[in-house]
Amino acid sequence: MVVGSEKSDTEEPERLSKTTADTLMGFMSHELKNPIHALQNLAKLIKPSDESQAQYVNLLQGTLFSMEELLISFTDISKFKSGNFDIKLCRTPTDVAALIENCANLYRQTLTSHVTMHVTISEILYSSFLLVDAPRLQQIAANAITNAIKYTPKGNIDIIVTYTDEKQELELVVIDSGFGVENTGNPFELYYNGENNCNNENNNCILHHSAGMGLALSRIIADSMKGELSLSRNPDGKTGSALNLKIKAERVSPPLSINRSHVSVSPIHNQISGPETEHLTQNFTKGVSSSTSNNFRDCKSLRCLIVEDEPVNQIILKAMLESTGIDEKGIHCLSDGSHVESFLDSPWGKKFDTTLILMDVVMTEMNGDIACKKLREKGVKLPIIATTGASTKKDISVLKNAGYNDYLLKPFHKAQLVEVIRRNMSLAQTLFEEIGGQAAIDVVVDTFYDKCLQDPFINHFFKGMDMHRQILKQREFLGFAFGGPSEYNHRQLAEAHRRIVLREGLNEQHFDAVANHLLATLDG
Numbered sequence: 336m337v338v339g340s341e342k343s344d345t346e347e348p349e350r351l352s353k354t355t356a357d358t359l360m361g362f363m364s365h366e367l368k369n370p371i372h373a374l375q376n377l378a379k380l381i382k383p384s385d386e387s388q389a390q391y392v393n394l395l396q397g398t399l400f401s402m403e404e405l406l407i408s409f410t411d412i413s414k415f416k417s418g419n420f421d422i423k424l425c426r427t428p429t430d431v432a433a434l435i436e437n438c439a440n441l442y443r444q445t446l447t448s449h450v451t452m453h454v455t456i457s458e459i460l461y462s463s464f465l466l467v468d469a470p471r472l473q474q475i476a477a478n479a480i481t482n483a484i485k486y487t488p489k490g491n492i493d494i495i496v497t498y499t500d501e502k503q504e505l506e507l508v509v510i511d512s513g514f515g516v517e518n519t520g521n522p523f524e525l526y527y528n529g530e531n532n533c534n535n536e537n538n539n540c541i542l543h544h545s546a547g548m549g550l551a552l553s554r555i556i557a558d559s560m561k562g563e564l565s566l567s568r569n570p571d572g573k574t575g576s577a578l579n580l581k582i583k584a585e586r587v588s589p590p591l592s593i594n595r596s597h598v599s600v601s602p603i604h605n606q607i608s609g610p611e612t613e614h615l616t617q618n619f620t621k622g623v624s625s626s627t628s629n630n631f632r633d634c635k636s637l638r639c640l641i642v643e644d645e646p647v648n649q650i651i652l653k654a655m656l657e658s659t660g661i662d663e664k665g666i667h668c669l670s671d672g673s674h675v676e677s678f679l680d681s682p683w684g685k686k687f688d689t690t691l692i693l694m695d696v697v698m699t700e701m702n703g704d705i706a707c708k709k710l711r712e713k714g715v716k717l718p719i720i721a722t723t724g725a726s727t728k729k730d731i732s733v734l735k736n737a738g739y740n741d742y743l744l745k746p747f748h749k750a751q752l753v754e755v756i757r758r759n760m761s762l763a764q765t766l767f768e769e770i771g772g773q774a775a776i777d778v779v780v781d782t783f784y785d786k787c788l789q790d791p792f793i794n795h796f797f798k799g800m801d802m803h804r805q806i807l808k809q810r811e812f813l814g815f816a817f818g819g820p821s822e823y824n825h826r827q828l829a830e831a832h833r834r835i836v837l838r839e840g841l842n843e844q845h846f847d848a849v850a851n852h853l854l855a856t857l858d859g
Contacts, residue, residue, distance in 0.1 A: 369724060369745060371402055372648070372651075373645075373647045375748070376654075377647075379749065394444045396444070424560060426468055427466070428587050429466070430464055435507070439480060442477070450484070450489065451492070452491075455494070459586075460496060460498055463588065464588070465505060465585065466585045475556055475557060478552065479578045482578065486511065487512060488513070490574075491510075495510070505580075506581050508577060561583060562582030637665055637690055638689050638690045638691070640669065640689045640692045641666065641669070644699050645695070652722075667689075670698075673706065676709060693743075694720065696722070708737055708738055718759040720741050720743060720755055720756070720759065741758070743755055779857065780809045780813060783809075784802065
């Protein structure tokens with residue numbers, strides 16, 4: 336028997352098995368986008384009636400965020416294994432403090448009562464933006480926090496973010512008191528799955544293994560950012576690990592035209608770029624930011640045709656559009672691309688007078704691509720927006736060639752939907768956008784609380800209060816009140832202040848003092 340032939344015979348099944356697994360991974364990540372998209376937006380449509388329900392909704396949103404990040408990892412791994420994982424960084428002015436805090440807050444919802452999480456951020460990062468690739472930085476942070484939670488069934492997780500002006504260096508450290516670093520193996524190796532030293536009786540351990548993707552992907556991304564990612568033992572000499580990321584990042588002043596990124600943590604779906612997409616139209620290369628208002632000011636003229644074969648997705652899209660101010664009579668749903676042309680030509684279709692089409696790409700009878708091409712061949716010039724789970728540069732090129740004006744990658748959020756519609760319909764800015772967006776609101780809130788804390792008549796009410804958390808909640812509230820993209824799911828004002836009224840004597844005079852500080856801040 337020839338040795339070379341024998342080796343080939345034994346390796347071939349293994350090679351085919353890995354290829355099949357990688358193909359299946361890519362396929363499944365694509366198919367899972369629809370249900371995750373549906374669950375995320377259904378969670379956003381829930382209006383909690385009390386604090387307990389609000390906690391459940393936050394827990395659901397945090398869990399879905401974890402699922403979304405895992406899905407992104409599956410997609411990236413599939414691309415990496417096929418040789419198509421080409422990271423093209425897009426550095427933009429980013430509120431790193433807000434990005435990390437919001438990411439931590441989402442995962443904090445999933446912690447058990449045996450684990451506490453603390454976030455410490457350098458003061459300089461609260462007054463500055465950094466030029467970084469925000470979605471990729473978020474991906475590393477999410478993977479680091481997930482890893483810490485997974486191996487810390489009991490104890491502490493500390494997230495420390497610092498910035499050194501001299502080196503122009505951002506450092507993110509995630510320290511846990513869990514099981515610690517393995518003595519053998521490489522945790523940055525793809526599919527690394529080491530044993531831990533969990534003692535079920537003492538540590539109440541649930542998870543023993545990981546999928547081995549997060550840290551491997553994070554190392555690849557960190558390398559592309561010309562940064563360093565390392566894993567070591569807990570520096571305090573206790574059990575646990577410390578994941579350390581260092582990247583170069585220039586510090587810039589917060590631009591008022593850019594929304595502070597704590598408003599929403601967004602996935603990296605719209606970071607698809609590269610040579611294959613350079614010829615795409617401006618809309619296809621713009622992507623979606625988080626600075627757009629959640630509502631339309633001039634929405635009465637909008638007549639949206641939804642073409643979607645999944646009933647749940649129809650309901651969600653319709654609810655999202657209605658929540659922006661569009662009347663339900665201005666929204667019509669079709670279940671397949673084959674019905675669009677006949678609807679537009681029908682008496683009812685002409686009376687409906689469609690101004691925008693939201694078209695799913697993959698449908699049962701006729702795909703959106705074919706339906707879009709037919710409409711363009713017929714001379715239909717209406718804006719047509721693709722809703723798709725596409726994940727490659729080639730997929731996006733196909734959308735452009737089919738005749739779509741723009742696209743939304745599932746799972747997408749309400750603010751992304753609004754922005755894509757606005758830029759294709761040339762709609763006017765909302766009050767939120769006219770005043771300078773969330774960045775302007777953040778400045779107002781910070782100044783307002785400075786005034787309150789310096790006022791001896793009311794500052795004792797803030798004693799012992801987590802002011803950083805309070806400021807974030809107030810930013811969310813005012814952003815929501817002005818029609819911004821933030822969601823406000825906290826308690827009503829009367830309920831939130833009931834304890835202070837009863838126990839500490841908060842009265843109308845105190846409220847007047849607070850109101851005067853707010854008015855003075857707005858006037859300034």
